[in-house]
Amino acid sequence: MAMYTPYEIRSIFSSFSTYVLVPLIVAGAALIWALWKPRPLDTIPTVGASGPLSSYFSAIRFMFQGWDMIQEGYLRFYDGGIFKIPMIDRYMVVVVGRKLSEELRSAPEDVFSLDQAMVDMLHLDFVFGKKVYLNPIQTHLMKTKMTKAIAAFTPELYNETVQGFEIHMPLDDSKEWKAVPCLPTCSQLSTIINNRIVVGNPLCRDPEYIKLNLSFIVDMFKCRMLFSLFPRFLEPLVGQFATNIPSQIQLGMRLLKPVLDERTQILEDADGDWSALPDDMLSWLMESVPKDETLDTMTRRLLGVNVAAIHTIAHTFSHGIFYLASNKELIAPIRKEVEDAIAEDGWTKTAMGKLYLLDSFLKEVLRFNGAQAWSLNRIALKDWTFSDGTFIPKGTSIAACATPVHMDETVYPDPQKFDAYRFYRMMEHHDSEVGQHLLVKTSLEYLPFGHGTCPGRFFAANQMKLMIGYLLLNYDIELETPGVMPKRVWFEAAVRPNPNANILYRKRQT
Numbered sequence: 001m002a003m004y005t006p007y008e009i010r011s012i013f014s015s016f017s018t019y020v021l022v023p024l025i026v027a028g029a030a031l032i033w034a035l036w037k038p039r040p041l042d043t044i045p046t047v048g049a050s051g052p053l054s055s056y057f058s059a060i061r062f063m064f065q066g067w068d069m070i071q072e073g074y075l076r077f078y079d080g081g082i083f084k085i086p087m088i089d090r091y092m093v094v095v096v097g098r099k100l101s102e103e104l105r106s107a108p109e110d111v112f113s114l115d116q117a118m119v120d121m122l123h124l125d126f127v128f129g130k131k132v133y134l135n136p137i138q139t140h141l142m143k144t145k146m147t148k149a150i151a152a153f154t155p156e157l158y159n160e161t162v163q164g165f166e167i168h169m170p171l172d173d174s175k176e177w178k179a180v181p182c183l184p185t186c187s188q189l190s191t192i193i194n195n196r197i198v199v200g201n202p203l204c205r206d207p208e209y210i211k212l213n214l215s216f217i218v219d220m221f222k223c224r225m226l227f228s229l230f231p232r233f234l235e236p237l238v239g240q241f242a243t244n245i246p247s248q249i250q251l252g253m254r255l256l257k258p259v260l261d262e263r264t265q266i267l268e269d270a271d272g273d274w275s276a277l278p279d280d281m282l283s284w285l286m287e288s289v290p291k292d293e294t295l296d297t298m299t300r301r302l303l304g305v306n307v308a309a310i311h312t313i314a315h316t317f318s319h320g321i322f323y324l325a326s327n328k329e330l331i332a333p334i335r336k337e338v339e340d341a342i343a344e345d346g347w348t349k350t351a352m353g354k355l356y357l358l359d360s361f362l363k364e365v366l367r368f369n370g371a372q373a374w375s376l377n378r379i380a381l382k383d384w385t386f387s388d389g390t391f392i393p394k395g396t397s398i399a400a401c402a403t404p405v406h407m408d409e410t411v412y413p414d415p416q417k418f419d420a421y422r423f424y425r426m427m428e429h430h431d432s433e434v435g436q437h438l439l440v441k442t443s444l445e446y447l448p449f450g451h452g453t454c455p456g457r458f459f460a461a462n463q464m465k466l467m468i469g470y471l472l473l474n475y476d477i478e479l480e481t482p483g484v485m486p487k488r489v490w491f492e493a494a495v496r497p498n499p500n501a502n503i504l505y506r507k508r509q510t
Contacts, residue, residue, distance in 0.1 A: 041084055041091055041393070041396065043390075044083065044084045044091075044093060045076070045081075045082075045083045045084070046085070046091075047069045047070075047072050047076070047084070048061060048069060049086070050086065055091075056086070056088070058085075059087050059088045062085055062086065062087060062492055063491060064491070066085075066492040067490050070094065070374060070401065070404060070493060071373075071403075071404050074096055074404035075404075077096040077097070078097075079097065080388065081388070082095050082386065082388070082390045087228070089227075092398070092399060093398040094374055094398070094399055094401060095386070095399075096400075098444050100386055101376065101400040101401075103386055105376050105400070105451050107378075110381055110382070111380065111382050111384055112378035112379070112381070113378060113381050116379045116381065117378045117397065118377070119133050120379050121224065121379075121397065122221075122223075122224055123223055126223065126227070126236060126245070127223060128301075128304055129300055132300050135290075136304075137289055137301065138285060138304055139308075139455055140288075141281060142305065142308070142456050143455035145281075146281065146459055147455070147458050147459065149279065150458060151348070151349040152279070153196070153197050154347065154349045154352065154462065154466070156196055157193055157196055157463060158466055159196075160192055160193045160196040160204065160205075161193055161467055161470050163192070163205065164188070164192040165189065165470060165474070167192075168180065168185050168188050169185065169475070169505055171475070171506075171507045173507065175506060177478060177504040177506050178505055179480070179504050180505065181499075181500070181501070181502055182486075182498075182501055182502060183318045183497045183498070183501070188210060188214070189314075189467060190313040190463070190467070191213050191214060191310050191314075193463055193467065194309045194313065194463065195209070195213070195306065197281060197459070198280060198282065198305055198309075199256075199280060199281070200282065206255065208251075212252055212303075213303065213310060215244070216245075216252075216303050216306075217306070217307050217311055219245055219248065222243070223245065226242060248303075249296060252299040256298065259282065260295065260298070263277050263278070263283065264286075281305055285298060285302070286298075308455075311371070312371060313464055315369070315371070315496050316362065316366060316460075316464055317467055317468065319368075319488075321503055322485055322486055322501070322503070323361075323418060323485075325479045326483065326485045327418065327420070331472060334357055334468075335472045335473060337354075337358060338355060338469040338473055339473065340354075341355055347466070352465045355469065356424055356434070357420070358465055358468060359438055359465070360420060360424035362439050362461070362465070363422075363423045363438070363439040364418060364420055364422050366448040367406045367422075368406070369488065369497075370402055370406065371448065371494060372403075372494050372495075373404065374402050374403075375399060375400055375447035375448070375450050376400040376402075376450060377399045378398050378399070379395070379396070379397050379398070380396045382394055400444075400447070402447040405444075406446070411445050412445075423439075439461045440457050440458050474507070474508055475506070475507065475508055476507070476508050476509055476510075477505050478503075478505075479503070480501065
């Protein structure tokens with residue numbers, strides 16, 4: 001390789017005119033300054049690298065070792081502190097300790113916003129459109145009408161449970177085991193059952209509608225990864241031509257229009273009497289949305305309701321099946337609890353409310369497998385300084401540790417042991433405070449549903465009890481490899497059941 005003497009190097013530079021050299025030097029200096037200039041988050045310690053280029057390698061590491069990195073930060077700042085983790089499109093600032101977590105949770109919405117965090121992280125402005133996310137009527141209805149309707153709907157949800165299982169896990173008198181893919185089957189079942197209260201029959205059983213909702217959830221999360229590679233102003237263009245969201249909205253509109261037209265006609269024939277319509281989310285939306293609501297925005301609202309419900313229910317149900325199949329000693333006592341409650345009250349919300357052991361089991365499943373290893377996700381709408389002096393600039397994404405708290409031995413004794421009776425014993429020891437230990441009760445020590453912010457958790461808990469109760473009363477289950485729990489899959493901060501694992505089933509033998 002040719003070597004240049006200092007004289008030759010000077011000659012090369014002197015061959016350029018001043019008009020060329022000066023702009024090159026200025027541009028080079030500007031690039032160096034842009035890459036290495038101090039930034040507001042530089043004072044917050046980083047798990048992984050924080051250099052302008054090396055941080056991207058840590059962001060890729062986070063995709064596949066997210067749990068390890070969050071746990072590392074939790075242990076480093078165990079006594080209370082704040083760290084950050086590089087992601088492809090941002091840093092996520094994470095608080096540790098009850099004091100700082102409570103400051104984050106209790107801060108006003110105009111300081112740390114949950115709604116805007118979801119919009120920013122999941123790009124809901126593209127997925128759902130501004131009319132939907134700026135006026136989330138469907139979320140308000142989930143908090144109010146849907147929660148109040150659980151008791152009235154439970155028998156009908158049970159009927160959909162029976163129908164769904166007959167389709168996706170049909171029984172015969174053979175003693176031979178049959179195999180089904182666990183997570184896909186649980187997703188199909190949860191979509192059918194959930195949509196009984198969302199759009200009613202017959203649409204809730206329509207295979208094309210079910211497939212649409214499941215694929216929409218997947219593509220919505222794909223959008224987040226895709227959009228993280230592009231500037232914000234390019235999102236509409238990228239979304240239109242590089243995602244399935246536009247075509248899925250069109251399909252949803254096509255499937256929904258006949259149902260909306262039919263209900264509009266019923267309403268006209270009943271002289272505007274809303275009680276003539278089926279009692280479900282679709283009717284509630286028809287009554288509540290602005291007069292200029294379009295078929296497009298109505299479709300997006302209903303898809304949004306399903307995203308909120310199906311993902312959590314399907315994953316928890318699938319995790320639960322794996323834990324039951326690998327801890328068979330739990331099946332008999334939970335079965336008996338379900339049988340006793342059903343014998344007394346039938347398939348009702350009252351009966352589901354008596355299933356304390358099943359409730360404890362599900363709560364333990366979520367202690368291990370909350371949707372994400374962090375919770376209380378917010379975005380800073382204003383500059384903010386925590387009590388420990390940490391400055392958070394406007395626009396920062398921030399969250400609190402969740403799964404590391406669930407695995408902390410000072411919070412939960414023997415935390416690595418799966419103990420289905422853990423919360424059941426707490427109910428027994430504090431009989432007057434049973435409600436404080438139920439699945440739907442949130443706290444800074446139990447964060448799978450955030451802390452009091454998930455509007456659908458009461459409905460989800462009721463539905464999961466229905467599904468597991470029906471499964472145990474009618475089926476025997478077994479792991480593909482007896483005694484070997486399928487390995488969970490982590491991606492970034494999220495955990496899900498192994499999507500390729502099968503579950504074996506047959507008609508209940510005892």
